[in-house]
Amino acid sequence: MKKQLKNLLSLSVCTVSVLLLSASEIPNQYGHNHVSWGFFAHKRINKLAVLTLPPEMMVFFKKNIDFISDHAVDPDMRRYSTRIEGARHFIDLDQYGTPPFPHLPRNWSDALIQHTDIRVIDTKGDTLLLVSHRDSMTPVMRQEYRRWFQQSVVPAFYSGKERVDTDSVFRFFSEWGRLDNRPDAAFFQEFISGHGILPWNLQHFQQKLTTAFRERNARKILKFSAEIGHYIGDAHVPLHTCSNYNGQKTGQHGIHGFWESRIPELFADESYDYFVGKPSYIENTRDWFWKCALDSHTMVDSVLSFEKMLRESFPPDRQMCPDMRQGIMGIHPCREFASAYQDALDGMVERRMRAAIIAVSSAWYTAWADAGQPDLSGLDAGAPDQQELEEDQSVRNAFALGKILGRTEDH
Numbered sequence: 001m002k003k004q005l006k007n008l009l010s011l012s013v014c015t016v017s018v019l020l021l022s023a024s025e026i027p028n029q030y031g032h033n034h035v036s037w038g039f040f041a042h043k044r045i046n047k048l049a050v051l052t053l054p055p056e057m058m059v060f061f062k063k064n065i066d067f068i069s070d071h072a073v074d075p076d077m078r079r080y081s082t083r084i085e086g087a088r089h090f091i092d093l094d095q096y097g098t099p100p101f102p103h104l105p106r107n108w109s110d111a112l113i114q115h116t117d118i119r120v121i122d123t124k125g126d127t128l129l130l131v132s133h134r135d136s137m138t139p140v141m142r143q144e145y146r147r148w149f150q151q152s153v154v155p156a157f158y159s160g161k162e163r164v165d166t167d168s169v170f171r172f173f174s175e176w177g178r179l180d181n182r183p184d185a186a187f188f189q190e191f192i193s194g195h196g197i198l199p200w201n202l203q204h205f206q207q208k209l210t211t212a213f214r215e216r217n218a219r220k221i222l223k224f225s226a227e228i229g230h231y232i233g234d235a236h237v238p239l240h241t242c243s244n245y246n247g248q249k250t251g252q253h254g255i256h257g258f259w260e261s262r263i264p265e266l267f268a269d270e271s272y273d274y275f276v277g278k279p280s281y282i283e284n285t286r287d288w289f290w291k292c293a294l295d296s297h298t299m300v301d302s303v304l305s306f307e308k309m310l311r312e313s314f315p316p317d318r319q320m321c322p323d324m325r326q327g328i329m330g331i332h333p334c335r336e337f338a339s340a341y342q343d344a345l346d347g348m349v350e351r352r353m354r355a356a357i358i359a360v361s362s363a364w365y366t367a368w369a370d371a372g373q374p375d376l377s378g379l380d381a382g383a384p385d386q387q388e389l390e391e392d393q394s395v396r397n398a399f400a401l402g403k404i405l406g407r408t409e410d411h
Ligand SMILES: [Zn+2]
Pocket: 035, 036, 075, 076, 089, 230, 234, 411
């Protein structure tokens, strides 16, 4: 099974690299395609997070540590099979002004409302714009609209649909005087996910995990723990919080994987201090997830500028070296060059990885506490049911095909 997966991974990495090269015709300076934190670091972060848990949680998590570690990469694999998935891994904060981005709602419904149009197709076949995201509304209107939006549009967004129920649209907008007849179709168009939804998505997954604990649903606890671990990991990577995510705007193609894959793969296990202490309860998860992303964003300048400086000063013939990675020979940043970058960043990669580990276990711990600290001692994950197996297989198949939906690389 492991070997099969390894072959699958190797195949996909090849396929994806070829696809990307031919699509963009921009050679990746660092010679390989990569996904967030690299598979290596995501798995490590989840595994090490388990080891920090209190005994009441450890009793269940420890015996499932391999699942939680292996499935840390599912969200990245799912990017190849689900259109909405890609947006969950990043946020281009620089699209929203300057830190701390006061006009960007931290609450998902408000953010989505602020960036969504509602349109209908009337009985004559004409498309009408009912609400523009630029509309200004009175506070009362906004409150009513918000209530309707939460019931009718937010669930549609999460289920990946663009259609909105026409009855609901007619009922609401005819009262507002914006519609005279029941439309033939209604849909929303949002302008937010193209810039990523990472911090909002974290809150969504935190709720899913809390519900899973409340229901004492072992398989869901494992699935959502593994997956929120992934997204929290991503939130700790500076380049996941800006639009220049792979240095493509500054001639630094490949810096994404250099920072989050190559450096941890070379140095994490041999020199990082993995002792990160105990998880703590998070009072306000929403603000805390935002803080993770905002903290990461403050480091973007250093990530980019130190690499640029180093590339100009380091002997060019000692920057890239042939090396094996995931069973494939390729050209990657040399060990000495990677080490110099790591030092120039004053150990930032290690610091962010350590912060991610304790953040993951704190989020798990908080979900468990918020669910009323359910007894996990007798919980048995059992075997996955048919549906879970099929979903798992289709994600892996799509990944193997390397058909990326949505944004193409590096988030
Ligand atoms: Zn990711």
